[in-house]
Structures are given as structure tokens and as C-alpha cells.
Amino acid sequence: MSELVSTRIRTTAAKLGLPHLAEAVNEYTQRADEAKMGYLDFLDLVLSEELAVRDDRRFRQGLRPSRLPHHKTLDEYDFSFQPDLDPRKVKDLATLSFVETKANAALLGPPGVGKTHIAIALAVAACRAGYSICFTSLDDMVRNLKAAEAAGRLLNKLGTYLRPSVLVVDEVGYQPLERAEANLVFQVISKRYEKGSIILTSNKTFSEWGQVFGDEVLATAILDRLLHHCEVISINGPSYRLKNRLTAIEQEAEVA
Secondary structure (H helix, E strand, C coil): CCCCHHHHHHHHHCCCCHHHHHHHHHHHHHEEEECCCHHHHHHHHHHHHHHHHHHHHHHHHHHHHHCCCCCCCCHCCCCCCHHHHHCHHHHHHHHHHHHHHCCCEEECCCCCCCCCHHHHHHHHHHHCCCEEEEEEEHHHHHHHHHHHHCCCCCCHHHHHHCEEEEEEEEEECCCCHHHHHHHHHHHHHHHCCCCCCCEEEEECHHHHHEEEEEEEEHHHHHHHHHCCCEEEECCCCCCCHHHHHHHHHHHHHHCC
């Protein structure tokens, strides 16, 4: 390809909002020459690469406001360490059919079994699929809503938790709530009902939620809306964190 044509393509690509094509046009033509591509194959290469770059850019932009503490995937989850957990149930969730139908997913189990890892992995998958996401612990959400309510900005702050297609609520049950705090949670759950998905993690069984929310009637109202359309996965296995800590202790003992 002549330098004149290459320059013209880069200029046109920039005008079309295709900065990657403008940068990589010479690389594309080299790959086409080496593979002896026809015109249609070359066009398919360029369009596929541009789409991949655009999707990756959108994905990264979607992750930025998500407040995810880290970016985990299901490929990084060690299912062999939790033999009682059926991987098919988790992978079914990863198809995001529950997000499409604005249903919910609940991951229950003791601390350290990987509930948050799976929740984050599902959120990352949803973001890659083009859904907006937001991550929060229950305590952080309640604290933010209480502060907004005290400042007369509750409706505005509620939007933070109502707008995203997927809201991840982590660590439900680690700290009991007062009734007024539980009512703020109810507002989020009820306003998202059949309008957006919630992925939550909890170390408490649903029968214990009356203690968590300080009111059996309010807990029942929350569960009624949450569980109407919900996939529930219980993980009752050993703790990853404890496993790693015990391994470190054993290694330290061997060294000593």
C-alpha cells in the first residue's frame, strides 16, 4: 500500500471515529498480505478488530464507575475446592438470562467460600455484555443512604442504586440493622423489583433475616420482592482465606 493511500485511510478512519484503524492500518495490510487474504476477508478482519476494540473500550468505561473492589472472573474460581457446589448452576447464571429478565441472584454461605468472587465475576460478565453495574456492601449502601436522608438528598442518592441494570449488594447480614436502616434497604429492593437485577451475598439463611433487619415483617416484605424472581445458590464448604492462611502457617513452620 502506498504511503499516500495509507495516509488517506488514516485520515478517513479518524473522521469516522475509528482511531484504532487509523493507528493499525499498516498492521492490517501486512497481516492481509501474509495470509493472502481476499477483499472480503480483509474487510472482515478490519471490521472484527474494530468491533473488538470498541467493545473493550465500552467494557472498561462501564467498569470505571462500578465501584468493584477488584475484577474477578469465573475462570479464576476454584470449583474443585467446593465439591458440593455444582459449577453448572453458577455457569447458568453467567449466561445472564436472569439479568435479561430483571430477576435476582442470591449467593449464601459462611465467610470465605467465594460468594463475593462469584458475585463480582457475574457483574464483570454483565458489564462485558453491555449492562451497567454497581457494587456496594450493604453497610456502605445504608451509610450512604442515611447520610443523604439527613442532608435532604435521599431521592437523589437512591438513584445511585436504582439506575444500574445490575446492583451487587455484598455482605448482607454481617451487621444487624436498625429498623430505620432496614426501611432504606426496603426502598431500594422494592423500587428495583422487576425493573433491575440484584446480586447479593449473605452469610445468613433467609430464616435469619428477621434478626438482620430487626423486624420480621419488614424482612418478609424484602424477601417477598427479592425472591419472587431469584436464583439461589448455597455454598457450604471450607474457607479459601483460611486455607491460604493455614498453608502459609505450614510453610512458615517448615522454614523454622
